[in-house]
Amino acid sequence: MADSLPSWNDGPAKGAITAFVNATTDPNSKDFVREEDRIATFDQDGTLWVEHPMYTQLAFALSRLAELAPQHPEWKTSEPFKSALAGDLAAFAKFTMADLETLVAASHAGMTTDQFHAIVRDWIAKATHPRWKRPYTDLVYQPMLEVMQYLRANGFKTYIVTGGGQAFVRAYAERVYATPPEHVIGSSLETTFAYDADGKAVLMRPAKLLLYNDLAGKPEDIYLFLGRAPLAAFGNSTGDQQMLEYTQAPGGVRLMALVLHDDPEREYAYGPEAGQADTKFGAFTQALYDRATSKGWVVVSMKRDWKRIFSFD
Amino acid sequence: MADSLPSWNDGPAKGAITAFVNATTDPNSKDFVREEDRIATFDQDGTLWVEHPMYTQLAFALSRLAELAPQHPEWKTSEPFKSALAGDLAAFAKFTMADLETLVAASHAGMTTDQFHAIVRDWIAKATHPRWKRPYTDLVYQPMLEVMQYLRANGFKTYIVTGGGQAFVRAYAERVYATPPEHVIGSSLETTFAYDADGKAVLMRPAKLLLYNDLAGKPEDIYLFLGRAPLAAFGNSTGDQQMLEYTQAPGGVRLMALVLHDDPEREYAYGPEAGQADTKFGAFTQALYDRATSKGWVVVSMKRDWKRIFSFD
Numbered sequence: 084m085a086d087s088l089p090s091w092n093d094g095p096a097k098g099a100i101t102a103f104v105n106a107t108t109d110p111n112s113k114d115f116v117r118e119e120d121r122i123a124t125f126d127q128d129g130t131l132w133v134e135h136p137m138y139t140q141l142a143f144a145l146s147r148l149a150e151l152a153p154q155h156p157e158w159k160t161s162e163p164f165k166s167a168l169a170g171d172l173a174a175f176a177k178f179t180m181a182d183l184e185t186l187v188a189a190s191h192a193g194m195t196t197d198q199f200h201a202i203v204r205d206w207i208a209k210a211t212h213p214r215w216k217r218p219y220t221d222l223v224y225q226p227m228l229e230v231m232q233y234l235r236a237n238g239f240k241t242y243i244v245t246g247g248g249q250a251f252v253r254a255y256a257e258r259v260y261a262t263p264p265e266h267v268i269g270s271s272l273e274t275t276f277a278y279d280a281d282g283k284a285v286l287m288r289p290a291k292l293l294l295y296n297d298l299a300g301k302p303e304d305i306y307l308f309l310g311r312a313p314l315a316a317f318g319n320s321t322g323d324q325q326m327l328e329y330t331q332a333p334g335g336v337r338l339m340a341l342v343l344h345d346d347p348e349r350e351y352a353y354g355p356e357a358g359q360a361d362t363k364f365g366a367f368t369q370a371l372y373d374r375a376t377s378k379g380w381v382v383v384s385m386k387r388d389w390k391r392i393f394s395f396d
Numbered sequence: 397m398a399d400s401l402p403s404w405n406d407g408p409a410k411g412a413i414t415a416f417v418n419a420t421t422d423p424n425s426k427d428f429v430r431e432e433d434r435i436a437t438f439d440q441d442g443t444l445w446v447e448h449p450m451y452t453q454l455a456f457a458l459s460r461l462a463e464l465a466p467q468h469p470e471w472k473t474s475e476p477f478k479s480a481l482a483g484d485l486a487a488f489a490k491f492t493m494a495d496l497e498t499l500v501a502a503s504h505a506g507m508t509t510d511q512f513h514a515i516v517r518d519w520i521a522k523a524t525h526p527r528w529k530r531p532y533t534d535l536v537y538q539p540m541l542e543v544m545q546y547l548r549a550n551g552f553k554t555y556i557v558t559g560g561g562q563a564f565v566r567a568y569a570e571r572v573y574a575t576p577p578e579h580v581i582g583s584s585l586e587t588t589f590a591y592d593a594d595g596k597a598v599l600m601r602p603a604k605l606l607l608y609n610d611l612a613g614k615p616e617d618i619y620l621f622l623g624r625a626p627l628a629a630f631g632n633s634t635g636d637q638q639m640l641e642y643t644q645a646p647g648g649v650r651l652m653a654l655v656l657h658d659d660p661e662r663e664y665a666y667g668p669e670a671g672q673a674d675t676k677f678g679a680f681t682q683a684l685y686d687r688a689t690s691k692g693w694v695v696v697s698m699k700r701d702w703k704r705i706f707s708f709d
Binding site for chain 1: 432509562563566570576577578580584586587588589596597598599606612615619620621622623624638641642644645
């Protein structure tokens with residue numbers, strides 16, 4: 084039989100994934116789950132693609148602010164714009180949620196949904212990662228793409244559940260992850276129905292947050308969109324902890340997995356061994372590692388478990 | 397070839413539906429749409445099932461309030477509870493949105509999502525319609541079930557987009573419409589992630605509205621859930637007007653349809669000929685009829701177009 088996960092080394096992580104799929108999809112298994120309820124959710128940043136040195140969407144926001152700055156001379160002297168335009172990552176780490184909402188409002192709102200989609204699509208086609216000098220969309224983890232494909236081939240629906248912007252991720256998710264827009268759940272601005280000059284229906288994006296899809300927001304929004312817990316969930320930080328707890332809550336055979344960044348040569352190392360402290364978006368802390376161990380969650384070591392990281396490796 | 401719509405009389409409505417499906421699914425058609433983008437949305441109350449003499453969900457709320465009333469003696473003398481407990485439909489029609497939110501809070505909130513699901517499932521299994529003395533779930537329109545099945549057989553995904561409660565409709569949608577929970581978009585309360593006494597993850601339902609999925613809320617929430625306009629949309633009132641406008645906006649071959657209640661013998665008659673005025677939830681007014689005509693929307697006459705109304709006819 085062909086190996087569905089060729090970029091994975093044999094070991095406990097790969098074994099746990101294949102054992103889970105066999106147990107839930109074999110009609111003779113006592114843990115068989117009908118196809119309708121086979122749902123798997125995936126965090127994006129740090130789980131499906133590189134999130135260092137900054138979230139791709141933050142790079143987008145900074146690029147967009149730089150583009151708009153000439154029309155806003157006041158940004159040169161007022162925070163959080165001043166630090167954002169200077170690309171000051173240390174300042175960014177200290178931004179409050181209100182600061183971030185201000186930056187999102189300036190860079191992501193005040194246009195139609197179609198206009199925003201076109202802006203993201205054009206940016207992501209051209210922007211490149213500072214380390215690999217390749218499009219950000221090349222920096223998806225090949226082993227995780229294989230997990231998504233393997234699950235879909237076994238009747239699962241695969242959803243991206245991201246703290247990032249839903250409209251941002253949907254602009255490239257089908258091309259990059261083979262995931263249609265309705266299978267992307269993320270942080271969302273409200274939209275407002277309106278008519279354009281020709282009387283045609285459009286949706287505007289006001290600067291007003293509707294869903295903050297991180298931490299507890301992940302299970303809340305999974306319920307809003309899907310009406311039930313997933314059967315499997317993949318994350319990489321405390322921002323995903325509640326999603327994994329919600330996945331595990333109904334009992335039975337379920338798969339909860341965390342990607343551990345412990346490979347400074349091929350990618351980055353910023354897990355508990357690197358002494359990472361928690362951040363407002365989550366982090367892979369020692370406490371999360373201990374929780375994973377005590378709850379039977381799978382910890383995927385990039386260094387140990389992944390034969391290759393990217394499709395171009 | 398077998399007739400996919402056996403409960404429909406031949407005529408312009410049936411013809412428009414089959415012509416739309418042929419045009420968008422025949423690979424040799426210039427209007428062919430790939431399967432991924434074949435999305436159809438259906439209003440529920442008055443479009444898929446009977447909405448008179450009152451919305452089924454209102455009957456549920458009243459029944460639930462009656463059940464809880466002994467614990468709330470103050471409801472006997474304070475509005476909107478007093479009128480609700482008296483089943484005063486005239487008073488109900490005059491309730492403000494704030495009144496309705498008060499009633500929803502008392503009857504739909506303050507429990508876990510699993511508890512609410514069980515309450516609805518038990519209620520809908522027993523409750524019967526006052527006119528037909530049958531379960532409400534028997535009172536779905538057979539011709540509309542056939543349209544949903546016909547579309548699905550042709551690669552469409554069928555979504556219910558209801559002004560009613562998302563969690564309420566999801567409790568029976570799979571059984572009644574063959575529609576999984578994630579294909580139901582409706583008005584929604586917020587949920588709050590919490591832990592129960594055993595430390596297990598649960599979602600609570602606080603009395604706080606998150607999505608009001610009627611009127612402009614329909615296209616806004618379709619975009620939130622699906623990221624794009626449907627290819628076909630069915631409604632029956634001004635509450636669906638914006639959904640139909642959003643469906644039509646991208647241009648090309650699309651199907652917009654309104655069910656007209658003009659059959660007082662077999663169901664009810666409350667369209668423009670009955671001089672219906674608009675309500676806060678929408679109505680089939682003369683203005684809507686004129687708009688449908690001018691925009692090329694299909695008006696489905698229950699009397700003329702439907703050979704039978706219910707599966708038990």
